[in-house]
Amino acid sequence: MTQELNSLGFAKPPAETRVIVAMSGGVDSSVVAALLHEQGYDVIGVTLQLYDHGAALAKKGACCAGRDIHDARRVAEDLGFPHYVLDYENIFKDAVIDEFADSYLAGATPVPCIRCNERVKFRDLLQTAKDLEADCMATGHYIQRIAGTTGPELHAGADPQRDQSYFLFSTTPDQLDYLRFPLGHLASKAETRALAAKYGLMVADKPDSQDICFVPDGNYAAVIEKLRPNAADPGEIVDMQGNVLGQHRGVIHYTIGQRRGLGIGGLDTPLYVVRLDPDRRQVVVGPKEALATRRVPLRELNWLGDGKLTDRAEWEVTAKVRSTRPPRPAILRPVSETEAEVELLTPEEGVSPGQACVLYQPDSSRVLGGGWIWRGH
Missing domain, CATH: 2.40.30.10 (Translation factors)
Structure with a gap:
């Protein structure tokens, strides 16, 4: 008689199926851990210490990494499964923060959350999960893994407001084979919070983090200046023909499509940032259609x-x-x-x-x- 597949797709009882849950300290990953623990899986929680707000970025009132680690540990303690904190600060700095700073200086608009998933969570942490002899790794991302004719497929989360597929496009077929996303089918965040309340999680009402984790107030330029002194050298604002229209306070303060805060008044038509040229320290502006x-x-x-x-x-x-x-x-x-x-x-x-x-x-x-x-x- 063949063993039926369990909810994670394995032909063995949940108690014999080891799952590493990547726990950020937020409500989503905490609910994943509680859900799988309740279903009888051999759950191990792992939280990554990625950065030190105090030392690295000297933020005031930041959502401190230490608080998140504490919250993840408390959830694991309350539910009664093992929890480990892994120091990934050096890996995170090399793989994510440095590239973020360099990309900004090169006039690009980077998305560090994608690089973190690709290079830290789904590469190094996933390897750690395999070293711990886990059958799979589960995360709290709002994305779906659906069995297809040629193997698992990646699908957008069921709730368009919460869908995180944009941030997970670089997940490889091998990684997808090993990953599980137990929240991807939920229709709304309210369902997740209801589950958190049902399991009595102390993070049930914890607010969602809105910003990039190491840029808590959204002020990218301040972080770049701290990481790369001299990054904010002033220069010229020019039109598409190269005529100088004004001065700027550093290319890192501007993004493509920006209209406000250019400091060049008295023009008949609004101008937008259409290109950044860090080599010449120029911000190039033009009409909306040029975008x-x-x-x-x-x-x-x-x-x-x-x-x-x-x-x-x-x-x-x-x-x-x-x-x-x-x-x-x-x-x-x-x-x-x-x-x-x-x-x-x-x-x-x-x-x-x-x-x-x-x-x-x-x-x-x-x-x-x-x-x-x-x-x-």
């Missing part, structure tokens, strides 16, 4: 679709060029296994180097992969 982009070159492309990326000259996809925007119809044209050009059928404004472009199957929640936008128009 419209149709062709988006990608590199470091991670492909999760069926077959090889290069099996076709063109793929019909929907493409998401910012985490806050819906996917829009596009054509994906592979250049190699890891490079491609996306043609947006309707031009989008504010497409920025350093951001991700995430690809979905049309009329479906399936994530086909994505890549990094790497140069302007």
